[in-house]
Amino acid sequence: MNKDMILKAFQFRHACKEFDATKKIKDEDFEFILETARLSPSSFGFEPWHFIVVQDPSLREQLKDGAWGAKLKLDTASHFILGLTMKKSYMRYDSPYLQSFMKEVQKLPNDVIDAKSGFFKDFQLSDFNLIEEREVYDWASKQCYIALGNMMTSAALIGIDSCPIEGFNIEKTEQLLAKEFGVDMDKYGLSYMLALGYRKVDQPIKTRRELEEIVTWY
Numbered sequence: 001m002n003k004d005m006i007l008k009a010f011q012f013r014h015a016c017k018e019f020d021a022t023k024k025i026k027d028e029d030f031e032f033i034l035e036t037a038r039l040s041p042s043s044f045g046f047e048p049w050h051f052i053v054v055q056d057p058s059l060r061e062q063l064k065d066g067a068w069g070a071k072l073k074l075d076t077a078s079h080f081i082l083g084l085t086m087k088k089s090y091m092r093y094d095s096p097y098l099q100s101f102m103k104e105v106q107k108l109p110n111d112v113i114d115a116k117s118g119f120f121k122d123f124q125l126s127d128f129n130l131i132e133e134r135e136v137y138d139w140a141s142k143q144c145y146i147a148l149g150n151m152m153t154s155a156a157l158i159g160i161d162s163c164p165i166e167g168f169n170i171e172k173t174e175q176l177l178a179k180e181f182g183v184d185m186d187k188y189g190l191s192y193m194l195a196l197g198y199r200k201v202d203q204p205i206k207t208r209r210e211l212e213e214i215v216t217w218y
């Protein structure tokens with residue numbers, strides 16, 4: 001893979017509005033895309049995400065009610081992901097979840113866990129002022145968008161189209177997630193949706209500002 005091929009993939013990626021419903025992503029390709037989400041970086045390595053893959057047509061149908069920006073994608077995408085973000089009771093510096101995460105997932109010894117917890121406490125309370133529910137949630141959500149970006153890029157690198165979606169009513173859709181998907185909404189909020197598949201029509205011309213306009217050097 002050289003730079004030209006990578007840039008071609010970035011040009012190829014666009015917000016695909018309608019997919020060819022007859023084309024399905026191969027299991028190994030979809031697993032590759034999910035793996036790039038799993039390997040994404042997160043603040044302190046706390047992985048504040050969960051991904052729900054919605055393939056059940058009746059559940060997709062129900063999502064349409066609150067997801068005005070996703071209707072055509074729900075009908076036509078090969079795979080459809082809901083990107084969930086952990087809430088404050090899980091992502092706060094002193095949460096039992098993070099204590100066990102540092103032990104079980106990060107395999108840190110107790111003294112390192114104590115030091116990291118103290119550092120993380122200062123980071124949340126002083127450096128970034130992450131106090132209120134929404135502040136902590138938005139901070140965690142930003143990290144989930146890194147996984148989103150990686151999934152879209154990795155998909156494009158293997159010729160798969162995608163569309164990131166925020167076109168939904170959060171309250172309505174989260175109510176559905178609680179009722180029909182059994183999601184614990186005390187633990188998670190819905191940050192975004194991601195449709196994946198193969199384009200039905202050619203992509204429009206890409207418009208972007210020039211590099212000089214968006215980069216400042218000193």
Ligand SMILES: Cc1cc2nc3c(=O)[nH]c(=O)nc-3n(C[C@H](O)[C@H](O)[C@H](O)COP(=O)(O)O)c2cc1C
Nearest residue numbers: 013014015016017069070163164165166167168206
């Ligand atoms: C966070 C986010 C949310 C978006 N939500 C939607 C959406 O709900 N529906 C949609 O069709 N496109 C959505 N888009 C796609 C953008 O409109 C699109 O990326 C932008 O216009 C640039 O076009 P391009 O991605 O085709 O280059 C979203 C993009 C991002 C990054």
